[in-house]
Amino acid sequence: MDDNCLNILIVEDNPGDLRLVREFLGESSAPVFKTAHAGRLCEALETLAKGSFDVVLLDLDLPDSSGLGALEKISAAKAEIPVIVLTGQSDETLGFEALRKSAGDYLVKGQINTHLLTRSIRYAIERRKKEKELGVLNRALKAHSDSSQAMLRATGEAEYLEKVCRIIMEYCGHSMVWVGFAENDKNKAIRPVAQAGFEDGYLKTLNVTWADTGLGRGPTGTAIRTGKPGGCRNMLTDPAFAPWRAEALKRGYASSLALPLKADGGTFGALTIYSRKTDAFSERETALLVEIADDLAFGTMAIRLRLEREKVDEILRRDNETFEKQVRERSRELLYAQQELEKAKRLSDIGTLAAIVAHELRNPLAAISMAASNIRRKAGNPLLDRNLDNIDKKVTESNRIISNLLFYSRIRMPQFDTVDISAILEECVDVAESASSLKVPVRMDLGISKNTLIKADPLQMKEVFSNILNNAFDAVSSRPRGKIQVRAAENGGFINIRVEDTGVGIDKETLGKIFEPFFTTKAKGTGLGLYVCQQIINLHGGAITVESEPGKGTVFSVNLPRGPENGEKKNTDH
Template structure:
């Protein structure tokens, strides 16, 4: 509003009086003056007409009003000029603030300051509409307020008593709201007294918009009523629009900077991510490749970016991967899967890849993103887990059939041995019976190998210098291999020892080397054996489930033969699986090797490429401490005896055969097929027997339970537990369990005549035979 300045009436009045006085003087003295000047004295006394005086008075009054109008016009023009200058300065200051300030809060505060300091108003503030249940009006910036009026007003933009103020009405209606007099406006009643105490007489609220929606209001208070004329309101609306634009621009810039930061962060994360990322446009031109993709694929980004995906070396080497990329391009659909790939150096690796089209705002594909994850170790671990699960199932199955199969073999071997003793050497049947006996012992060895697949019991261990075994096997192989196979060996200096059975380690080395040689018999090649010490940390152990960080001895056996595909590699440790021709293998070799290595808490892995070769890697824990080994003392026993033996087994044929065999060796045998009757017989005459031989798995009462009852009656009784089961399936056969009961010795069926007699004599001769079994040196365990 323009404040009009009152004209200076005294000045206009003085000029009019002066004009009238001069006119009167002129009227009175003009004739005399002209008479003197014209030398006409007769004209000096003419009378002055009344009209002259009226003219002078009227012209004086007219002059006064003209001067007054002129003074008012000048004052109004000056005030208008001042108002225009103030408005222009306000607009200029606001424009500068909008272009200069990049912080939203700072901009709103500066605009409020300009309205107060430059515009001359009492107070200015900005409020935002909260989208809460109460529709709260939140002040966010202000300047010039008194007595915390803005903070305490508790205004809303709801259609309620506290929402009908200037700001609430503007936000709710989207229009400019003017209260020219707070004292008389009923809608301002909730804040009237506080406003008047603060010197606020009138106010205006201007909407702040973004995308057509009102998000807040700019409110200005004046210290006089009727302070906002139409022209002022128009200028204020323009400034409010400029402020809205400035806020919108700052928010857009903030969003743009935030998006840029997120993109930079995302780019940094992608660059540092373990997953490989590659992008190419719809024309197939590679645009980006992160370092992880370089490491996984083996291709350099500087050589790949800018080239066509169709000539990309990783695609050319991996046909199935390339076909999936082509499928994604042709169909516009996401493609994913596992792919066996090969690097430029020939190393194989497995990735899980996802090829995704990226669509623009119009829905058309603008580029493609390929994300690959190296799952080589994961695939190997899954393969090892499946293998372990299969072997676990096979071990359970084998343990279940071993008892019955061993009982059958025991009957065959026992009766065959006795029949061979009964017939003369020139009998035609002797040769056939020897073949039967040999087949029986082969069956025994086969069952033993099956039970070795997933052995969980403690192995008989001693310090083994594996380098010596490798040397021995190497010399055996060199003499038997054709000249087309080149043999190479590298053994590191001072390779340590492992705790193992040397016979089994010999079996592992020979099996792996023999398989490697068999893979090259047709076309020749190179067989390599490497032995060295390695140290595995926690990261390295992730590739070998079950291994703990520490020192290991690694045996590598490699060949350049026909290699294996994935399907074959997944089955090579399966029992009875073989790639050899009929009659050249049982399919148990690698299964037994796997069981032996696992029994020594080691690990075995295989890497193979078809038509290139295979590498088997075996890890054995390095022996850190000396084993407490008691030297074995060999004792030769006579094959005859005369003691009394109580023999019990639920297999009638087996009992009949063993009783006859023991009787031939001079023993007095009391055979039984019922464990309960055996216990009753012993309880009636406990001193009539020198030794008890019992089966483990029997109806009504197991051998373990029978042994407890017998020992309760006679604690010094020697008992031999003879079973067709294995320690893997029956815990009672384990050394620590059997010893805790008081059982002297465990024999696993089938048991030959000499093995049975040796066990009997060890117990009946009442000698403590020192066996190399560590803390169980007084306990005999034979299989």
């Protein structure tokens, strides 16, 4: 604003009053008044939106507004522009109400002259300036108070710095605030550690230092190097700000203030504030912001000291407990290692024995099966079929037990391949339904696409889901309306498969042992099936869990990772 040339918007619908006001203003030589006119409130609002004005002279009786409504609407649209009410009504009550609603002055048309009108305009402008400055100072004081509270509540340095930046930005109304720490490397770089406000990648473009070079003579580098506040009143014209001008103007910044953060006789960083207005920082606001920066430096050091003290206290506490803890842990480790060694040896012996027994049993079973087949073919006697069917059934059951024993004796690393998990699930369901004597249809509810691919060993996947499905069929065998449902869904980088049945359920004690080798509740089971399933899923980097409630049913949940995203097949032999 040029104090010697002021732009005035006259909102007046009476041509005679308009001419008189313009005559009064035209008689003034200092300042010179440039006037624009609006005859209606709506025209005034449009003109204010398009132009730049220092004062509005407002008649309260307009074709589209009467009373103080026009004052309220103009003040709401342009709060920074003072409004002087001009009216023919000599009503002190109305005048006081206008002043209460932020009018700059209240003048009666028949009682004004050039001197009175000029003085009223100057006073209104100066009063609005002081009100604005007072508002800025009040917000700065509030920011100072809240930043002090932030130091008391902060649990960490980064949280504290971010909080203070946000307080300054929000209360003081500036565009962006950031904190940078001085590095003691060869380039004397300044590392941004916290910021708030509209930044849009600006800090990444800075490449600012605190060395006495072109990139170190800006506000932030100068503040750190000299230990004194520095600033840029106008980024468009200040030659020292040239290295950062283009990026700053692109984001709407116009001026800045940089305040040193000092401790122990040196400067360790700077608090830099950016504004969208040129020459935005008054002397009084700067003084308050310097106090905030000093508090920020003190608070940062206090937090560091507190954290170091807590760290030392924690080390001392741990040292006092270390010896006893190490002894206890070592004892537990030795005991656990001994138990695992005994368990491994026992399982290895059992595995070897299982392989031998399975091999020895498979040959006579094959002979029995062949003999039954020959009898059926040669005899052709329907009376024998029932007995022969029973022989076939028992041979099949025995072979299944032998297969479990053999599988347990040589659990191997998975041979990973890209497999369609939905196709495997459908195949396992078909096989389980065909093998079961129960007429229990399995409901498939796959929340995944038909071609959902994962990295897995296809044979081992079939082993796992066939085993779980067979258990589900066994569980519903004694339930007249038993149901089995298979669900699948994606969960992050995993595929979750759930096999749910409404069978007899499992009690809590049995549930805790269900994955232990050789634990079974079946008269003809080996107790190896679920143990093997767990080993396979673990080798695939997944997890298997079970939930059950007696009388209501059981849910087995398998989580399998999708595997590498490159889609290449990967076979591994160990």
